[in-house]
Amino acid sequence: MKSVVGFPRIGPQRELKNYVEGYLEGKVKKEELEKAARDLRKYHWLLQKEYGIDLIPSNDFSFYDHFLDHAVMLGAVPAAYRILEDEIDCYLALAKGYQRDGIDLKALPMKKWFFTNYHYLVPTLTADTEFKLSSDKPFTEFKEAWHEGIKTKPVLLGALTFLKLARKTGVDIYNKHFWEKMLEVYIEILCHFNTAGADFVQIDEPVLVMDLEERDRRFLKEFYGALLKNKGKTRVILQTYFGDIRDVYQEIVSLDFDALGLDLVDGKLNLELISQYGFPEDKLLLAGIVNGRNVFRNNYQTSIDILQKLAHYVDKGRIVLSTSCSLLLVPYSLKYENELDEKVVPYLAFAEEKLQELSEIEEIFLSGDFSKHSFYLKNAELWNLVATDQSGEKEKEEENEYIRVPAWEERIKVQKEALQLPFLPTTTIGSFPQTPDVRAMRGRFKRGEVTKEEYESFIKAKIERVIKFQEEIGLDVLVHGEYERNDMVEFFGENLEGFVITKNGWVQSYGTRCVKPPIIFYDIKRKKKLTVDYIKYAQSLTSKPVKGILTGPVTILNWSFVREDMPPDRVAMQLAQVIKEEVLDLEKEGIKIIQIDEAALLEKLPLRKSEHKTYFDWAIKAFKAVCAGVKPQTQIHTHMCYSNFDDYLDEIARMDVDVITFEAAKSDFTLLDGIRESSLQAEVGPGIFDVHSPRIVPVEEMEKLITRMLEKIEKDRLWINPDCGLKTRKEEEVFPTLKNMVVAAREIRKKF
Structure with missing residues (x-):
């Protein structure tokens, strides 16, 4: 099986940008904007299906920001913005601010998404925040995809990531009295997907790759222990990325998740964790071996080496090949590049090409016979030719070479x-x-x-x-x-x-x-x-x-x-x-x-x-x-x-x-x-x-x-x-x- 954590939402030619900006300028009608969004989602899903991706994400699309989408879905919207009755106008006011008709609303703050150049909008949680299911977006997109013959895995932002990355004013996010209403919303969402017939739901918890405390581990056990009792027939994937989960590996594998997504590009220690502590026999492992943060071709031999090591601890049939993180962070497709240096092109892979890499790596891995795959031989030859030219003069190491004089006070x-x-x-x-x-x-x-x-x-x-x-x-x-x-x-x-x-x-x-x-x-x-x-x-x-x-x-x-x-x-x-x-x-x-x-x-x-x-x-x-x-x-x-x-x-x-x-x-x-x-x-x-x-x-x-x-x-x-x-x-x-x-x-x- 093959899985994609998330896919670029801007479209092959930045169509989303043009439609959203056109709507903000009054040049595009709401109906046109919504139709363009549906068309883009359909195109993304069908493209992934064409490359044989088994676990295709939905609800990874957004008009502006997925973190903002999640806050809106949970009802974490300040009362001042609710004066705008139109759903899209309220949403975009949170993103861009709003100043007309006597209404003056500021946009939400913005921060970097972990160590990437993507920026997310930061909602503020207060003692007055009332969590309730306030958007049907995840269910609408799931139904859209199924109408096209594709049963997607809906993607949700994890509770701990949301709580830790949001701003907090006068609240303790670890207090059960604060988050239990949010738990009820997550349970309600899983019940919806159970009824809708979803096979998988993906919950993203990238914050698990950071330094965590005992109260974080306690929250995970309490929140997900309660949530997973209500998952029904839908299988739940806990997806992590951008590093390893050394602080919580044992706690996570003991919870009743059906699958665990691990980044094996930025999180090289994850392989060691599996070898040291083992991996449960009742779970799937989504092995993130195709880099979602860079545009260079996968080195198939390196990926196969990792997968073969994994196979010592996890049955091949329970290993799902995956991107290391969402492909949101790379360009859409190389097929739109007709002016690149021919020497460079073979080394590059954008989002669409990474779908093909997943398919080719799976074919090599399952067959075990590398020599019969022409794409493996071509890939091996490509990487054998790589020789970094670092012939420039070595920089001097003396510390005084980098000290500006005189000192700041004098300057x-x-x-x-x-x-x-x-x-x-x-x-x-x-x-x-x-x-x-x-x-x-x-x-x-x-x-x-x-x-x-x-x-x-x-x-x-x-x-x-x-x-x-x-x-x-x-x-x-x-x-x-x-x-x-x-x-x-x-x-x-x-x-x-x-x-x-x-x-x-x-x-x-x-x-x-x-x-x-x-x-x-x-x-x-x-x-x-x-x-x-x-x-x-x-x-x-x-x-x-x-x-x-x-x-x-x-x-x-x-x-x-x-x-x-x-x-x-x-x-x-x-x-x-x-x-x-x-x-x-x-x-x-x-x-x-x-x-x-x-x-x-x-x-x-x-x-x-x-x-x-x-x-x-x-x-x-x-x-x-x-x-x-x-x-x-x-x-x-x-x-x-x-x-x-x-x-x-x-x-x-x-x-x-x-x-x-x-x-x-x-x-x-x-x-x-x-x-x-x-x-x-x-x-x-x-x-x-x-x-x-x-x-x-x-x-x-x-x-x-x-x-x-x-x-x-x-x-x-x-x-x-x-x-x-x-x-x-x-x-x-x-x-x-x-x-x-x-x-x-x-x-x-x-x-x-």
Whole structure:
């Protein structure tokens, strides 16, 4: 048997993005949106059936976010949003905010999904939260699939993962009086699927791969012990991914689950757990051997070796081949790539190709005769040819090579004298809205329909316009708008050697936001200046400082697909060297402020605390390598967003930057206490408004927020800025809010 944990929901050509955004803009009717969703689900199911997948997921589809779907299904929706009677409008208000007809609702906070670049929306649980079954979405999708002749395995988010990842205010999630109503909802759901005839239901508990406490183990026993007594004929799969379940393996196998899904890619220790403690004879093992987080071909010999070891402890007939996690995290299909290097294509596998890999691995595994399978021989030959070229000069190991001098206390004095900024300086994070004409011109340039000179003239006109706008509203530190960049990582991948760029390799980052991660396939080198000319031009238009905006080495690494035999710390240092060259060139051109974004610093942070130090050591070293040798008067900024920074501020302090801007508004400013209590010295700019919501924030609201910040952070240390870049928004949404932000800062300055 073969199983898929989850499948990409955006569609082969990002159809979902276009329909949802069209609905939000009033261009697509509700009926059209719902029909498009049904068509996409049908296409996904039939595709998996075509490749012989036995356990095809349903309820893995979402208009915006599966975590939000689950919160809505459980009734964990704040009362304020229920004023919107339309189900889809209420749902999208939770995701995007809502501001019309006298109603002003903020969007929910957003955080990274474990160590991926997917972002989930974070509901808040309070003592007033009343769990009740509030959505029939899982049952509707199950019936849809069955109508097409496919009996799916509905997917539910696990109770412990939901409770631990949600925000909590005044509640103890381990108190049975709090969660027993939620248990009743899960029981009701299983009863529905029993009646509907579902053979399997999959419950996802990725939180089980993290460090767990005794109260987590106690919750699992109590909650699932009670739930599984009500499963009826439907078999329940407990699905884990992103690591191993060392803390709860024995407890889990003792519970009455019918199947256990284990990640054997990121969770290599899972095999050892099975060998040490055995595996129950009455359960199926869903063996996650096809990597759901990377785009490189499976090494069949490696997978077969793992499966053969498993077969010593689990009968072959009870081993179900599976993806390691949901395929949500990889692009849809290689068949839409007609411009890739022919040398690279054989090494790649997107979601559709991974379905084929499952089928081929199963055929090899069950037959036991490798030599008769041409696809096995071809795969073996492919991986025998792999030889990582790491011929670059080995980086120096002396610690002083990565220390910036003088110390921060001295540098910041020099910078304040050089920059002469007011207190509470205002700025933006970097990007301005990518208007339709910008995207159209970029497309025309790539297709050769306009010359390089025409394209550059267009971009310079955009820069001139945005500089003028920023001066008019009174921002203190300006940016050039990043109109030449399609994405903060893809742009650098396109302009550095060592990367492979796809044409349609889209992956959902959050909601309707999709990115095309570049693929790191060779050693990385800088073949030309990347940003200098446009930033230099922007600075020539104004007497105010213009920030040079670069993406940091760790973020480029973490938001790319990296060849699996290339050590990440070595790739990070190669990236650090090329970004450092760009920093020094910007400095030579008189750019006084350089922002090196590390939005994804924490993205690949190991989920186990025991592994954090190793990761931080090389990640922070790579960042510091970029800044080494920069003049004291050059102010180095960085930006970070949508991660749980509170617990890692002391590590972030080791980066030794001058100014850090953080996402904060979308997280309700929970970071402020952490900043005050940490060893972080840098000046800070907690984002004052959520850039992912179209609502226009009034001056009075921002004045209150600045006042709140000043209760925690010294006025000479505080910057005023948005949460993140403005690229995905419309000018009519963000321009008024930026004006209000500057006015609010000036009003607060008057009070001092």
